[in-house]
Amino acid sequence: TRPIRIAPSILSADFARLGEEVRAVDAAGADWIHCDVMDGHFVPNITFGPDVLKAIRPHTQKFFDVHLMIAPVDPYVEAFAKAGADLISFHVEAGPHPHRTIQAIKAQGKQAGLVLNPGTPAGAVEALIADVDLILLMTVNPGFGGQSFIRSVVEKVSQVKALIGDRPVTLEIDGGVTPETAPLVVKAGADTLVAGSAVFKGGPSAYAGNIDAIRKAA
Numbered sequence: 001t002r003p004i005r006i007a008p009s010i011l012s013a014d015f016a017r018l019g020e021e022v023r024a025v026d027a028a029g030a031d032w033i034h035c036d037v038m039d040g041h042f043v044p045n046i047t048f049g050p051d052v053l054k055a056i057r058p059h060t061q062k063f064f065d066v067h068l069m070i071a072p073v074d075p076y077v078e079a080f081a082k083a084g085a086d087l088i089s090f091h092v093e094a095g096p097h098p099h100r101t102i103q104a105i106k107a108q109g110k111q112a113g114l115v116l117n118p119g120t121p122a123g124a125v126e127a128l129i130a131d132v133d134l135i136l137l138m139t140v141n142p143g144f145g146g147q148s149f150i151r152s153v154v155e156k157v158s159q160v161k162a163l164i165g166d167r168p169v170t171l172e173i174d175g176g177v178t179p180e181t182a183p184l185v186v187k188a189g190a191d192t193l194v195a196g197s198a199v200f201k202g203g204p205s206a207y208a209g210n211i212d213a214i215r216k217a218a
């Protein structure tokens with residue numbers, strides 16, 4: 001079986017203790033740290049920007065998977081790159097020039113990821129797939145943690161997996177991932193799972209068990 005990567009979303013962490021929370025999920029076995037950036041415009045919620053990312057960067061050496069739910073994207077790419085992102089993903093729905101955004105991310109020396117909302121068809125990645133490192137399929141409508149997994153997206157996971165073929169492109173899932181839903185998307189071809197509420201529930205002493213439960217179920 002393929003190794004599955006678990007990327008805890010710090011959206012569900014205690015924001016008053018963010019540095020400690022990042023250390024805690026690192027120690028608990030997180031593979032990546034997923035950072036959800038929301039602007040109150042592209043999505044109906046506001047989280048944090050590059051300065052917060054920069055503040056938590058010294059607390060772990062883990063890969064920073066930065067999920068931008070903002071529009072426009074391009075004016076902020078450099079700031080997130082300099083703040084310590086390893087990979088920057090953005091929504092194909094965020095603007096008319098996604099390929100330009102990929103170029104801007106690559107120009108910063110960072111990996112680029114393309115994100116699709118639940119209502120956007122698999123074909124939206126086709127023309128861009130050769131130029132990205134990751135495709136992220138949302139299994140909730142972006143904006144909030146703790147929402148229910150949208151099952152109809154599982155079919156799209158298989159479709160995008162087929163489009164990826166043997167390219168070295170990561171296929172990531174975000175939203176409502178739990179030990180119950182993880183196997184559905186892994187079976188369809190996902191290799192990286194974001195989980196917020198399912199990792200952070202129960203506080204720091206539960207993180208290792210929560211991460212393990214998702215990994216084992218997947």
Ligand code: DX5
Nearest residue numbers: 009142143145146176196197
């Ligand atoms: C949703 C965010 C997700 C969210 C996942 O807009 O992009 O990363 O934090 O949270 P859960 O795992 O609780 O659905």
Ligand code: ZN
Nearest residue numbers: 036067174194
């Ligand atoms: Zn996310």
